[in-house]
Amino acid sequence: MMNLETCERCEGSGADPMQALFDDDVVLCVECRGDGVLVAVDVVEERMLLSA
Incomplete structure (x- = not known):
């Protein structure tokens, strides 16, 4: 998930x-x-999606 801050x-x-x-x-x-803006990526959530 990407967030722009x-x-x-x-x-x-x-x-x-x-x-x-x-x-x-x-x-x-x-x-x-x-x-x-800075792009923040939630790495934990992406790993969970890739392993599913």
Whole structure:
């Protein structure tokens, strides 16, 4: 089962919050890679489905 969660590091913006505000180039967040969301997969549930 997949869940989409808002990235806590960039708060869903996709931009790295540690970059300077006056930079013209946007650096992507290292956690979500600029997507603004994180995909969480429940591994235990998938293993149970595969073994059934």
